[in-house]
Amino acid sequence: MDWFKTIQENVDWLSSIGSDPTGGMTRLLYTDSWLEAQNAVKTKLEEIGMTTRFDEIGNLFGRLEGSTYPDETIMSGSHIDTVVNGGNLDGQFGIIAAYLAMGYLKETYGQPLRSLEVISMAEEEGSRFPTVFWGSKNFMNEAKKEDVIDIADFNGIKFVDAMRQCGFDFKAGEQKRREDIKAFVELHIEQGNVLENEGLQIGVVNSIAGQKRYTVILKGQANHAGTTPMGYRKDAVYAFSRICCEGIEKAKKVGDPLVLTFGKVEPKPNTVNVVPGEVLFTIDCRHTDGNLLHGFTGELEERIQEIADEMGMEVSIDLWMDEAPVPMDESIVKVIEEAAKKENMKYRIMHSGAGHDSQIIAPHYPTAMIFVPSIGGISHNPAEATKLEDLVEGVKTMAAALYELAYK
Structure with a gap:
């Protein structure tokens, strides 16, 4: 097989479905382009001899029956949806990698001992409706009807409709x-720059970081910028700046893999000649150790309250x-590590700082992930890209891992 050409x-074929005229990809859950893509993948799976089916909510499955242990299934795949104006690898390349690897194994070694199955999950991103992991949560029977029955998209179209x-x-x-699934392997772009910076081809993911997200509102007092002496001010931006600087400095001292982000800041009244009386800001904190994450954010919450009290302000903290x-x-x-070694890949064991379908599946079935490098660490952006040779090495690693799991 000419891996590069194939x-x-x-990638070009599947990316043409939902391509955004402004650049990038927009393929949102339950849109025409989403349905076209799922049906196109269904046809592709059937072309390599897979039996296909949709579940009730639109997850797509393609299956090669095992010869000796048909009731033991080795599964791979990812999500078919994208963010608005996103890249052409996030999600969908995991589906492409799965069916190309399985097709290659069937062509090279014949029928597997254990069943091989691709899943093209309906949704992961939460880009159209205020819900995430709709595909994998339904697959795991964890989705709740009441969470989506009344929600609508930005155009007012109801989820149910x-x-x-x-x-x-x-x-x-x-x-x-299901009780037949013995392993799930998801290939994904890293969406970060660790592999590229270290000159590596493959990341073998051993954990997905936990996340805590907050919305915090500080309320001081808006006042005249010229007539209010510095000592009499209740400046909410100043309070926020203290929280931000102290928090980030502390996070740096803790070190990797802890990350802390103050991503959204909205001061009020947000004008040049008024002392800002209120600030809304967000916090995103992640770590692979749940106890450390809980301890760090607990201390951060206490410090936010202390600074608010010192400056005579009200504060609300919403986790x-x-x-x-x-x-x-x-x-x-x-x-996966042994497969990377066998294929002579330059690899490392690493964690994922981003969320993935695998985190929904892992508590129920043996699960791991393969990362390939992202150029510049860019994702959720039309500039999202991975060198073709790295995509090839990712699929080869996937094929080698699936061979060990399904043919031995």
Whole structure:
């Protein structure tokens, strides 16, 4: 197989569905381009001899039956949706890698001993509706109808109406989680710059970082910029700046893999000649150790309250996301590492700072991930790219891992 030609053709082909006229890709859940892409992938899976099916909500499956242990399934895949005006590798390349690797194995070695299965998950990004991991949460029977029954997109189109327009619907009643899946392997672009900076081809992911996200509102007192002496001010921007600087300096002292981001800042009244009386800001903190993450953010919350009290301000702290770290399965990590060694890849063991479908699947089935480098660490952007040779090495590593899992 000419891996370079085959991979480039498949990326170009699938990227043409949902290509954004302003550049990049926009393929949102339950849109025409989303449905076209899922049906196109379905046809591609059938072309390599897979039996295909959709589940009730639109997850797509393609299956090669095992000859000896058909009730033991080795699965790979990712999500088909994109962010608005995103890149052409996030999500969909994991699907491409899965079916190309499985097609190659079938062509080279024949029918696997264990069943091989591709999953093209309906949604992960949360870009159209205020819900995330709709595909993998349904796959794990963790999705809740009540969480989406009343939500709508930015055009006012209801989630339920969009889903049914595409021919899908909610699952009927409680369903038992599948017992046949023995391993899940997801290939993904890194979406960071560690591999590129270290000159490596493959990341073997052994954990996905936990996340805590906050919205904080500091309320001081808006006042005249010229007539209010510095000692009498309740300047909310100054209070925020103290919190931000102290927090980031402390995070640097803790060191990797802790990351802390103050990503959104909205001062009020936000004008040149008024002391700002209120600031809304967000906090995003991540670490692979749940206890350390909890301890660090707990101390940060205490310091925010202390600074507010010192400056005579009110503060509200809303912790609206609290996701625990998710370890990957040690045995599957070892299989991928050995596959990388066998293919003479330059690799490292690493964690993922971003969330992925694998974090939903890992608590239930043995799971691990393969990363390939992102040029400049850029993702969720039309400039998202990976060198073709790195994409090739990623698929080769995937094929080698799947061979160990399904053919031995």
